[in-house]
Amino acid sequence: MADPITKPTTPLKRAPQSRTGLTDTGVKKAADKSARTRSREFAMQALYQHLVGRNTAESIDAFTRDLAGFNKADSAHYDALLHGCIEQALALDSIILPLLDRPMNEISPVEHSVLWIGAYEFKHCLDVPYRVVINECIELAKAFGGTDGHKYVNGVLHKMAPMLREAEVSSQAR
Template identity: 70%
Template sequence: MSESSHPSPSTRPPRQSRKGLTSTGVRKAASKSDRSRSREFALQALYQVLVGKNDVAAVDAFTRDLAGFSKADSVHFDALLHGCAEQAALLDALILPLLDRKLAEISPVEHAVLWIGAYELQHCLDVPWRVALNECVELAKEFGGTDGHKYVNGVLNGLARQLRQAEVAADPGAR
């Protein structure tokens, strides 16, 4: 009888509870809030605007017909999609000084996520800065490149310190 190369159950580390998360650490669909869903749909729509140069009204209509949209916060989706599209140049101007490369070198997914984060930090004052940041990191983890979420985190963290200076300063966890 040969020995197995697998560790015996007693030498394995204890299994960690991953309630509400997929095997990759991303939140499961059932555990997402209506606002989280609206950010996902806004990201998909903004991607179509960025990459396909599609008309915002057409993208809006298309996105509303997607499965699961009824579970999203449609008012927040409207604010994100139309706000980001209308203020794209202003959002890019906010983001650009925090980048270590040209904007054209940022993936379209991360670019759209940065728009969402910048827009929420600037205009959605009912969304705490940490929530805006964490939601965008989650979007980048789920839809972006391998380490895109780290880049998004760094850029939006810097932007939060500019746009929400008092809120960040009052946060005991902020470095």
Template identity: 70%
Template sequence: MTDQNSTPDTTAASASPAAAGTRKSSAKPARSRSREFALQALYQHIVGRNEASDIDVFTRDLSGFHKADSAHYDALLYGCIEQATALDAMIAPKLDRHFAEISPVEHAIMWIGVYEMQHCLDVPWRVVLNECIELAKDFGGTDGHKYVNAVLGGLAPELRSAEVQADRQSGRAK
């Protein structure tokens, strides 16, 4: 997504969670917040099979939504749901188990990561990866972040080959 009204991500929030899924940082970037709300919405879609428009209405009423980048949230929510089959087809070869055995939280985070790597070229791949790892730490299971890291880290060279290669040559990535 390259929305003219959105500011590109250049760093990822790294504050630790203060309480169930919230970080104590008043300076948390709006895009980080939009990812959190998109994750909650996508979880509702995966678990409850709720319609995107119904989820959207509910999510926009949640406390703190006004601090999120709503255009980025829209892109993530609607884009991930519309492209779910294609996203799963990219993710599946990197999994060591069936989707039914993957936590819906980690599943939604992987959707976000793959979607952003494909469509949000203004967000560096390392930021996408780090943001998804942080989401998994905040909302996922005990070691879910390691799984998300392995899957998205494995997809990054395929989805952002030139960018990953440039980072490897400069020493910023392995």
């Protein structure tokens, strides 16, 4: 009888993985992203650097503008998000904090950055419908955050929208 430890084995064949609900490559194609979506992605990553590394907006901005694909982003929207969120961090946190079910230091830096973007766009980017703000932030949290971070972001932003966009939210609730 052969020793099971030294018995030669044949290589394992892996079953193909299901890609239900995804594009051919398994992710959203970069060509399909709008310039505004790209600007939010770069801004979220830049705000993450600010929250984690305490880097200045200027140094983060210089670094981010050199990243591949930045030329396809809406640089004016990126500037507004990066500089606006950092300059108004305390005001944005004062809007966000009462809507949380835990202390801010227990929120991941990714979700914190996404919530800043949502709050900033609700307040200052009135050309962006509130539902678009929520959807874009959910997509950011899905792409960069933890497993269920997008659900948390969704819940917080749905409570925030009527506070900051009362007329718009109530007009669409009818």
